[in-house]
Amino acid sequence: MATPAHSLSYAGCNFLRQRLVLSTLSGRPVKIRKIRARDDNPGLRDFEASFIRLLDKITNGSRIEINQTGTTLYYQPGLLYGGSVEHDCSVLRGIGYYLESLLCLAPFMKHPLRIVLRGVTNDQVDPSVDVLKTTALPVLKQFGIDGESLELKIVRRGMPPGGGGEVIFSCPIRKVLKPIQLTDPGKIKRIRGMAYSVRVSPQMANRIVDSARSILNKFIPDIYIYTDHMKGINSGKSPGFGLSLVAETINGTFLGAELTSNPQGQGVAVLPEDLGRNCAKLLLEEIYRGGCVDSTNQSLALLFMTLGQQDVSKVLLGPLSPYTIFAAFEELFPDYV
């Protein structure tokens, strides 16, 4: 009986973000125990701690208790407050890690959120800022969260391990979400992309573009892949390059894919040609999966559907990603109050 009946109790650090985000939205405290309890290096990692700090920044009156070893976390959410915030993200994870959760929370703040995030903009683990910009923001727009203030701007690019990127995200607030009816993804009418390279030869980006086009051209001629070579302070602290692709359908569905080079000093060097080709294939894979919301944003769409008007929203999804399965079915529906 030690745990308050009202708070939810979990073990393990998986889906930490989802749990905390849903806890914040529903106002129920959560207790997460045994965070990497059997690990050699137990407790919360830096990036998780940073995430919790971020939550603390955007809320008002949150209570966070972490035990000595960091294996137990008690989070009692406060009010979503918003406002102008700056946050230095951990370089262990990309900014996408933080941004994904912010996307879930931002429309429900008390004051419109305008946040500056610093860290790694593109990495191999998390959806990069580019992809979120091209795929997640349209999802938000579908729910009526749009306007001039909905903006995601990449000021600086930072690649792992050094980081040094900077992103400005601002989002308006909405009292109610528009219900959606997305049942027909439509045909893909164009493919856009962004090949970026920082602290490497600008030629890399061009090579990526060529190789990616070689694959995609077989399907559709309307392809344009921008090259983005950032210099000086805007290029962050580590070298790297990558490609993010997005396919837009005639019905306004955006499907994204991306690939990034291995971080400096980790793994073998990746040829830009391979990267371009593989990324194009990933996009094809995403297209194969189909759905009106791409696999990265499934949980976001489901969350907003849950928070929106009852009964009316409809969305067609491709195969559910494991993350969505957890988010939607394990978390969202049973315990959403």
Added chain:
Amino acid sequence: METKDQKKHRKKNSGPKAEKKKKRHLQDLQLGDEEDARKRNPKAFAVQSAVRMARSFHRTQDLKTKKHHIPVVDRTPLEPPPIVVVVMGPPKVGKSTLIQCLIRNFTRQKLTEIRGPVTIVSGKKRRLTIIECGCDINMMIDLAKVADLVLMLIDASFGFEMETFEFLNICQVHGFPKIMGVLTHLDSFKYNKQLKKAKKRLKHRFWTEVYPGAKLFYLSGMVHGEYQNQEIHNLGRFITVMKFRPLTWQTSHPYILADRMEDLTNPEDIRTNAKCDRKVSLYGYLRGAHLKNKSQIHMPGVGDFAVSDISFLPDPCALPEQQKKRCLNEKEKLVYAPLSGVGGVLYDKDAVYVDLGGSHGFQEPDEASPTHELVQSLISTHSTIDAKMASSRVTLFSDSKPLGSEDIDNQGLWMPKEEKQVDLKTGRVRRKAIFGDEEDESGDSDPEDDEEMPEGDRMENSSSDETEEEEDAEVTSKVYMADKGAKRQRLEMEEDSEIDLPAFADSDDDLERSSGDEGEEEEADESSEEEGSDAEERDNLEPKTIGKGSKSGLLHSNGLSDRLNLEKTMKKAALTTSDSGHCTAEEAFASEDESEGSSSLSTEEKDSEDEALVRKKFPKPSQAVSGQKRASESLIDETSDIEDLLKEEEEYKEASNYSTETSGALKWKEDLSRKAAEAFLRQQQATPNLQKLIYGTVTEDNEEEDEAGEELGGLFRVSQPARECKYKADSLDCSRFHLEVPHDWDLEEVMDSIRDCFVTGKWEEDKDAAKILAEDEELYGDFEDLETGDVHKGASGLDTQTEDVEEEIKEEIDSSAEESAKKKHLDKKRKLKEMFDAEYDEGESTYFDDLKGEMHRQAQMRLKKHRWYKKILKSRDPIIFSVGWRRFQTIPLYYIEDHNGRQRLLKYTPQHMHCGAAFWGPITPQGTGFLAVQFVDGTTPDFRIAATGIVLDLDKSIKIVKKLKLTGFPYKIFKNTSFIKGMFNSALEVAKFEGAVIRTVSGIRGQIKKALRAPEGAFRATFEDKLLMSDIVFMRTWYPVSIPAFYNPVTSLLKPVGEKDTWSGMRTTGQLRLAHRVKLKPNKDSLYKPIVRQKKHFNSLHIPKALQKALPFKTKPKTQAKAGKIPKDRRRPAVIREPHERKVLALLDALSTVHSQKMKKAKEQRHLHNKEHFKAKQKEEEEKLKRQKDLRKKLFRIQGQKEKRNQKSSLKGPKEQLK
């Protein structure tokens, strides 16, 4: 079905109505007569002024738009819960009589004593729950929140009473339910006019309170202590046809008006420890939104609890099944009021009363409410076995067992019927098949799955009867719940009874065996708190357990009816292992004792194989019936059993796996599983592990295992190796979807698979531009092409159709799953003790800490003292708020927002203004209305609602400040600089306020500059002018005030009977002072003293000489020189007379006095004489006048006579006429 033979409606061709209709019809056709003034006289209606026209148009439009409401989505289920009718009014107004009359009107049954809510079937589609609301403010608040319709009784002979207005105010705050006024005591008016006047007056007052045109009913008088039948009938009609607009709060929150309550705590525990944790089950219809299991609930007047378990129960007061006919027959007019002892069993403190069901006792065995059935069975145990055998199947087995087990039989009896019914159902069978398929398919790959599915299946079927499922397993039909009406089932049951019996015999054996086993278990494991077979024996003695048994009986007997209505049971189960078993991974686990108990129970099945696992389900219900457990508990139990098994035998891992899964499985999941199963059949096998993913035991597994290892502790601590599962608990938290086996996109066929996803690819038939063009061109184009296209289309259409059908079926299955009842407990965490207990608050995390954690929020509200409340409210005085569902006492701070956004503390609420109130309490959504009362105990003639308002914000960062003035005195004054002392105590303090603005009382502004060395706390300050030593310097500061963290739920219902309205929480300081006779010592300075004013002395006005000179004479001061002394020479000498002279003078004096006296007398006499003379004269005059008058009179008379005569003589002619 039977509609065909009904007569068709025939139109009326004559009579006034028909004529009217004809007229209307003609008018519709614009052939109407010239009655329409507009047509007859178009000029009169011509547009005179465009402006006026526009205005009138606007006005009508405005009025129209005012009437518009936001459309409300009707979320009431097909069979809505009964409508809550609250009968409210001041005492002695006739509430109980009205309820009795209403019940009698609807059901033809007479309830003598009404306690608690009474549910009746009032129509084909409507049920009513009538509840009486007294004058206790707690009750009024609680009932106003749940009411759909309020019958507001008003004593017309007396007029409105405070209760009425209080209730109206409560309603306004908590969402306005429909309110209907009922005037009673109308027979006390003697004169009709008086009555009419009173009615009108009351009606108009009522309209201003509710809305203009609100319905007010008149109950004219009593006949034999009851209201007149016709009036009651009309009132009933009104109630039954009334439409309701859903209230936001009610529709968005699940709530239950419990119509029955059972304390399931072991009486022994209560005896030994009066404050032990209780286990209580509550029953009622769920209203509002969906209620989730294990959720936090609030019981008004009791406190906050967590639900241990929720389950569906068959509807005790079901609507009639046939909708076709016009009215209800007598059998369908059900009453259900367990608290008043109707419709079943009345539970008292130490006895159980059985109700015979009144005049409709005859209908019991088959169609009366299930409780009747139960009752019947209970009664029938006293008759002989043969009689029982003959009379009913229900009692067939009762002879073999004690009372409690009878219910088992009952249950057994009912279940197969359903089963049979089920068998007929194709859908169910299909589902079963699915799982079989699945097992086949996944069996080899991983053994978990095939275990999982059946278990999940069972969970879905779940609910009341597991035995069924056991049967199911044997018969290979999983389904037991019929989707079509229960009637059919019943019929079938009767037919199949003989066939069913043998099956039961089997099951019965099982039952016996299991119970026997249990008994052994009990002996072996005395420590376990589970009630064993001896509990069964106890059944006979204990009313409570009987009640339970009856409950289960009720459940099973009703199992047939597929009525969706949900009854909620909440039990506080400190002992039951079930909880631990049933906990999802997120839920806290129950204590170890419980699990021990469960394990002991499970040991019997330990050795058994898989079938044993299946069989387990059967014995459990028996236990449940025997009074120790509910079916659901047992179900849960078995899961925990399985866990135990797992602990003991490593090989049973898979079993545990699925057990955990089932334990984790909530209602929605079950549905999902079924859906998914359907999906399997229907859809491709491409994503075979989707389902598994969804039910993924996954994280839960891990957690539960871990917890089990931890929590079981003591005896059963088993350390288990962490099992590998798909998602590790500590896996990477990433939203990307990585595929293990990506497609090879270099292959042509793979590429082709998505080629059509692009605009360049192939389009659908109806969208392909080329096709459309072609079709346009040649209308009668290639026949074959079109044909194939058609065929294709048709096929696709078929496909969708079948899909639809499948979906429908699926939905049906879902609904049936929902129906499938599940038993439950409420595990209350702790019980609020009656008194504050010091040891209660010790330890690390207590209940109160939890409570605090839950209610950590500060809330801000806009509050206005009620204008009828006589006092003003004081900051920091405890006050009772009613917000949301809750009533609680808290300490608010009142504040007002200054124009610069500062929130300034107020000592008292303003009289006629809104102000802010901040308090510490439960989280309530913004925009929720609330009301405040100061006391809920006792009765006051005054209006009790102290304040009303709305929740504005839940901001924790609110800063309420109060003004603090620091004063100091100058001790050295230079020109504009002064040294000030006495404001601060140290240089540090001064440093903090450097640059702050200060001011003197006389208004000279200045600034703090710097601290001085001595004296301590003195500082240099500059001012805009030179100060005086007498000046006082002050600085205005704002000091933040913290909101007292006090939250005290009003636990009035925990008070013993009869004292429920005596709850008093924290007292105000004023009350405490009064109680302890402590007089406040006022500050002497703030006392009023008599004002002593010094006499003001004004100096004389002095005008300088020069000025005086310059003044005009008029304004010059005219100071007369004082008469000086007369000089001696001008002073006249005194005359001294001679004695003789003096004598003469004296004589002269005397003479003159005499003379004057004489004269005076004479004058008086003369005056008197004159008066008399005047009088006489007047008299004479009068007489003279009189004489003259008489004379004149005589004269005139003579004259008149003369004239008459003259006339007579002159007018001879008219003489005859005159005659």
